[in-house]
Amino acid sequence: MKRGLSARDARLQSYRVAGSSRDGAQQATYTFAYRAPQKMRAALTEPVTRTFSFDGRQLYERNDADRLFHAFDNQLSPARSAGFLTQTFSPFIPEGFRVPLMPRRGVTLARARHALAAQALELTVPVVVSGSESLALTYVLRWPSLDFLGKRTRGSSGELSEVRVEQEHCDAALKLCVPSVLSRWQGTERVGETRLTRVELNPALPEQDFTLAAPQGYTVRRQTLTDAPVPEDAGSP
DSSP, X not given: OHHHHHHHHHHOOEEEEEEEEEETTEEEEEEEEEETTTEEEEEEEESSOEEEEEOSSEXXXXXTTTTEEEEEEEXXXXXXXXXXXXXXXXXXXXXXXXXXXXXXXXXXXXXEEETTEEXXXXXXXXXXXXXXXXXXXXXXXXXXXXXXXXXXXXXXXXXXXXXXXXXXXXXXXXXXXEEEEEEEEETXXXXXXXXXXXXXXXXXXXXXXXXXXXXXXXXXXXXXXXXXXXXXXXXXX
């Protein structure tokens, strides 16, 4: 299974999407581009205009409403850098484009039924949140292509949240499918959705597209991201 997920991940070296996400009454429209191994660019177009980009070394944030341009030199350790980038870009990355991370132990596998797949599998990963609190994280994947079909998260007290794939974009040459419409559920209530209006798989994305420059008239602020602790008397950032 891990070899299959790695092979699928290797086939998708870049992608570019455009769409919108709704959570409750809030809605956002955006574009997102990814180029392996670690270049990302996200542009929020509604309700505000803001762009984030990472070129492998520097993180950029352009705030058009306030005419501010931030450049962060990333000197974080690999683990902390991965967490920081995930926090920054995960709201723009649709489920199902990157393969789920599987731990070495504790994963259970079972056959499943799904309306979009002749054969499907469920992979369940136990996750300890804190103390005695735990989650059961279950991925539903098409077999044998391992396309993402859904995800369920069940808390120790029994509450259930779910992501469901409702429509897909498929590429015959790459032999894989990615979601184009996803719905989000809390129990039996539909609470949000993501709709992609454009999906491009393995497009040519020049490296320079991920390095941003400050537009004329913007206030520029430069900072360095490091693992060093912030002194207690340093004040707020």
